Amino acid sequence: MKNAPGFACGRVSSGSRRDRLAPRARPPRCDCRCFIIPTDVLERMAKDKKLTPEERKPFVDTMKVEKEWRKARVALSKLSHLVRTVLPAAPAAAAPAAPAVTVFDCAHGTTLPGSPVPNPGTAPDAVAKRAFTETQAVADFYQTCFGRNSVDDAGMTLMSSIHYSINYNNAFWNGTQMTYGDGDGNIFIDFTKGNDVIAHELTHGVTQYSARLSYTNQAGGLNESVSDVFGSMFRQWQADQDVTGADWLIGSDIMGPGATARGFTCLRDLSNPAAKHCLAPQPTKFSQYRDGLDPHFSSGIPNFAFYKAAMAIGGKSWEKAGKIWYQALTGFPPSPNMRMSAFAKRTRSLAASMFPTEPAVRTAVDKAWTAVGL
Amino acid sequence: MSLLHVERVGGLAGFGGPGAHVRSRGQLDPDDLSAEERHAVEVLFKTRGRAKGAQTPDAFHYRISRTTAAGTETVEVPESAVPTALVRCVKDELV
Numbered sequence: 001m002k003n004a005p006g007f008a009c010g011r012v013s014s015g016s017r018r019d020r021l022a023p024r025a026r027p028p029r030c031d032c033r034c035f036i037i038p039t040d041v042l043e044r045m046a047k048d049k050k051l052t053p054e055e056r057k058p059f060v061d062t063m064k065v066e067k068e069w070r071k072a073r074v075a076l077s078k079l080s081h082l083v084r085t086v087l088p089a090a091p092a093a094a095a096p097a098a099p100a101v102t103v104f105d106c107a108h109g110t111t112l113p114g115s116p117v118p119n120p121g122t123a124p125d126a127v128a129k130r131a132f133t134e135t136q137a138v139a140d141f142y143q144t145c146f147g148r149n150s151v152d153d154a155g156m157t158l159m160s161s162i163h164y165s166i167n168y169n170n171a172f173w174n175g176t177q178m179t180y181g182d183g184d185g186n187i188f189i190d191f192t193k194g195n196d197v198i199a200h201e202l203t204h205g206v207t208q209y210s211a212r213l214s215y216t217n218q219a220g221g222l223n224e225s226v227s228d229v230f231g232s233m234f235r236q237w238q239a240d241q242d243v244t245g246a247d248w249l250i251g252s253d254i255m256g257p258g259a260t261a262r263g264f265t266c267l268r269d270l271s272n273p274a275a276k277h278c279l280a281p282q283p284t285k286f287s288q289y290r291d292g293l294d295p296h297f298s299s300g301i302p303n304f305a306f307y308k309a310a311m312a313i314g315g316k317s318w319e320k321a322g323k324i325w326y327q328a329l330t331g332f333p334p335s336p337n338m339r340m341s342a343f344a345k346r347t348r349s350l351a352a353s354m355f356p357t358e359p360a361v362r363t364a365v366d367k368a369w370t371a372v373g374l
Numbered sequence: 375m376s377l378l379h380v381e382r383v384g385g386l387a388g389f390g391g392p393g394a395h396v397r398s399r400g401q402l403d404p405d406d407l408s409a410e411e412r413h414a415v416e417v418l419f420k421t422r423g424r425a426k427g428a429q430t431p432d433a434f435h436y437r438i439s440r441t442t443a444a445g446t447e448t449v450e451v452p453e454s455a456v457p458t459a460l461v462r463c464v465k466d467e468l469v
């Protein structure tokens with residue numbers, strides 16, 4: 001097989017200053033197109049007798065690397081929490097340093113991460129500059145609104161690769177970094193143009209390091225939903241909009257001329273998930289849910305609940321509804337197979353405990369979930 | 375050998391999802407593939423696309439179908455496991 005399967009190409013940052021990579025300080029190359037395969041799947045492939053020893057070998061090798069990498073990630077996270085628990089005064093004296101932000105250029109290839117872009121904050125390539133600036137802004141959003149230090153809450157370097165593949169109509173988080181295509185110029189344009197898209201991808205990182213929601217069935221829908229919710233919230237925070245001034249759209253800034261000519265103004269709309277102007281309309285009621293759906297489809301249900309809760313509460317979405325959703329995502333042990341009703345229950349309970357003097361908040365959250373059938 | 379029918383699904387935009395107005399499809403003749411690519415395709419069918427469990431948020435998946443004497447079989451695999459020729463054969467379109 002051409003690509004090493006299941007290789008989680010993890011990279012540990014060697015520093016914390018932003019934009020610090022010198023032009024020649026290229027990290028070790030990863031010659032695979034990186035992705036993550038659950039350990040049980042790797043194990044099955046490694047032992048599959050239908051495969052030749054040569055075909056099994058990459059899976060066996062990957063299992064070894066993946067095992068060590070998972071241990072390293074857990075250790076780093078534990079260390080970070082220990083430092084904050086044991087030394088509360090020292091770190092509190094100074095705000096945590098903002099996470100380093102790095103940008104790499106795939107130059108239309110598919111090898112990640114590509115070549116480092118030197119000083120991306122002042123790069124002549126507008127795409128590099130935008131990926132850098134908006135990633136910094138998302139890190140700032142999470143720090144300012146929720147006290148979170150990068151996606152892992154331990155200052156992890158935020159790494160982006162741009163100009164991925166040719167006419168590539170996608171952006172994704174591969175477990176380690178963000179990757180952005182340039183779009184085909186017809187259906188989509190450059191994916192870094194959507195500030196909500198950048199926040200959406202980074203939020204997949206936050207989910208990975210907190211609730212660890214899986215990517216199938218109800219947990220998958222919740223995983224996609226929190227990325228849309230925090231993507232939209234970031235967009236509102238940047239524009240300092242209250243809930244009535246927000247557009248609640250996802251992907252409106254990456255729609256290409258072909259799509260807009262057909263009347264499509266966004267990928268999804270949290271305020272009206274089933275709307276005709278959505279390129280991918282979604283369900284609005286839990287009764288429409290069934291297992292096996294694409295999480296980008298089923299996410300419409302919790303998306304609509306968040307919109308309804310935020311609108312009923314009023315003001316800035318990140319101040320109350322956002323804080324409840326953030327705590328529901330990050331304040332509990334991981335729950336990979338969480339059901340939507342469990343997430344709803346959690347936010348109902350948090351609304352009461354986090355805003356005990358404001359019963360209207362609890363009522364707003366309760367009614368929002370009830371309206372979508374949860 | 376029969377044509378390979380390829381559909382790219384998922385991604386941030388939810389390609390090929392229920393009601394989605396964006397799809398990405400293509401087909402190609404296995405005889406046009408290199409020996410290495412043909413072997414990679416065989417491995418995908420042989421393993422019944424078990425790499426489907428990959429959980430890379432917003433990554434594309436590919437549904438690959440072929441018809442043999444045994445009938446039509448379909449596997450769904452992550453983009454990272456798909457030979458380049460198959461990745462290149464699909465065309466994104468509004469529907």
Ligand SMILES: [Zn+2]
Pocket residue numbers: 200204224227386431432
């Ligand atoms: Zn996503």
